[in-house]
Amino acid sequence: MLSSTVLKLRCPRSKCSSQKGELRVHAVKSIPIQTLDKQKLTDVWHGHVECPSCQSKYPILSGILILVEHVRDYLCVHVKGISKLVADAEIPKEYRNEYLKVKKEWLAEQGSEYIEEDLESERVTSLYLMNHYLRASESRDWFQAKNGSPLIENLISEFWDQGPFTHIEKWIRELRAQNLSELSVVELGCGVGGFSRMLKDSGFYLGVDSSFASIALARHLNLGVPYPHEIKIPGDLIDGAVSRTVEFKPIVNPNCDFILADLEELPLKTESFDGSVALNAIDMLDEPSKLPRLQFEAVKKDGFAIQSCPYIWHSKTAKRLRAKAPKVATDSAMVVEWLYEKAGFKIQKREVQIPWLFFKHFRQLEIYSVHAFLGFKN
Numbered sequence: 001m002l003s004s005t006v007l008k009l010r011c012p013r014s015k016c017s018s019q020k021g022e023l024r025v026h027a028v029k030s031i032p033i034q035t036l037d038k039q040k041l042t043d044v045w046h047g048h049v050e051c052p053s054c055q056s057k058y059p060i061l062s063g064i065l066i067l068v069e070h071v072r073d074y075l076c077v078h079v080k081g082i083s084k085l086v087a088d089a090e091i092p093k094e095y096r097n098e099y100l101k102v103k104k105e106w107l108a109e110q111g112s113e114y115i116e117e118d119l120e121s122e123r124v125t126s127l128y129l130m131n132h133y134l135r136a137s138e139s140r141d142w143f144q145a146k147n148g149s150p151l152i153e154n155l156i157s158e159f160w161d162q163g164p165f166t167h168i169e170k171w172i173r174e175l176r177a178q179n180l181s182e183l184s185v186v187e188l189g190c191g192v193g194g195f196s197r198m199l200k201d202s203g204f205y206l207g208v209d210s211s212f213a214s215i216a217l218a219r220h221l222n223l224g225v226p227y228p229h230e231i232k233i234p235g236d237l238i239d240g241a242v243s244r245t246v247e248f249k250p251i252v253n254p255n256c257d258f259i260l261a262d263l264e265e266l267p268l269k270t271e272s273f274d275g276s277v278a279l280n281a282i283d284m285l286d287e288p289s290k291l292p293r294l295q296f297e298a299v300k301k302d303g304f305a306i307q308s309c310p311y312i313w314h315s316k317t318a319k320r321l322r323a324k325a326p327k328v329a330t331d332s333a334m335v336v337e338w339l340y341e342k343a344g345f346k347i348q349k350r351e352v353q354i355p356w357l358f359f360k361h362f363r364q365l366e367i368y369s370v371h372a373f374l375g376f377k378n
């Protein structure tokens with residue numbers, strides 16, 4: 001992590017009262033980041049962040065700050081993503097034995113089926129990487145194949161570049177034109193971090209997500225920090241889940257950073273950003289109404305929120321939402337706009353059905369339709 005990032009953060013412990021207390025960074029190893037304009041920047045690669053109020057320590061592993069209340073649980077649940085990038089010796093001593101036990105069990109199971117929702121798996125992160133960083137108009141190598149599907153290739157050529165990012169980028173450009181050129185933005189559930197590139201020459205961007213594998217890729221691609229593996233994407237599944245390499249061009253944006261945190265205990269200082277973004281995340285939360293509240297708390301007076309999603313609700317969540325929402329809100333888009341208005345946002349711009357393609361492999365393309373809006377804090 002960049003040491004300056006800590007200024008935006010607070011302790012995630014529910015019982016800690018240190019809203020104002022500054023977290024402190026303790027670096028054991030730092031690495032230089034070479035910016036284009038030769039700014040001297042260092043990334044804390046190994047060390048920890050400490051809360052002076054409750055003395056809790058949060059590890060920094062391979063440049064990634066793990067700012068969650070229950071570090072032990074996090075390390076054990078996310079062993080797959082972590083162990084690909086972090087040497088065992090770097091796991092804090094107090095958690096190492098338990099971590100190694102879980103790692104051993106995981107290694108014994110390796111080769112079993114991956115699950116679609118496994119955001120620490122190489123296959124799933126590779127799908128988001130394509131989505132965030134590849135454009136059909138810039139290169140065709142990644143989706144075209146000898147004997148490939150003409151239908152899939154035509155759909156990608158026509159619609160890939162017209163997805164939610166394209167619409168949201170236009171809103172961001174308009175916001176920056178209205179004297180908001182130095183926007184500071186936090187993205188909740190940022191995944192592999194492609195959104196940060198919309199802000200690369202303005203303000204400050206912070207990406208927050210709970211997937212270690214995604215944050216590591218986001219930091220590599222947007223801060224240029226080392227990544228020890230080749231980045232692969234799917235092709236023909238007979239060759240394996242990910243079998244092809246394409247070029248993902250890392251950039252160095254000294255005004256961005258990405259940390260690990262849980263939206264359920266979001267460790268951000270309140271009202272410290274101009275805007276907050278959450279893409280395809282609201283339907284992953286048990287309590288969706290929490291997301292607009294978090295976005296409201298994160299932004300300053302007159303701050304903005306951008307939200308987009310295809311609303312693939314779990315049935316229990318849908319039932320609860322349906323029961324709470326007013327009768328006039330007759331579909332998911334209206335229910336979510338109602339949640340944001342109730343939290344204190346006024347919706348100013350919206351797109352109701354944006355095509356969003358998800359390339360799974362040479363013989364599978366998923367088509368979603370996404371609702372997106374921009375609202376301002378009342």
Ligand SMILES: C[S@@+](CC[C@H](N)C(=O)[O-])C[C@H]1O[C@@H](n2cnc3c(N)ncnc32)[C@H](O)[C@@H]1O
Pocket residue numbers: 119128131188189190191192208209210211214261262263264278279280281284285
């Ligand atoms: C469907 S993905 C979308 C990723 C990215 N926003 C995009 O649109 O491509 C949802 C993201 O939310 C993250 N996420 C889900 N629940 C979370 C939580 N409780 N705390 C932090 N991140 C969470 C996941 O790790 C994942 O990266």
Ligand SMILES: [Zn+2]
Pocket residue numbers: 011012013016017018051052053054055056
């Ligand atoms: Zn604390």
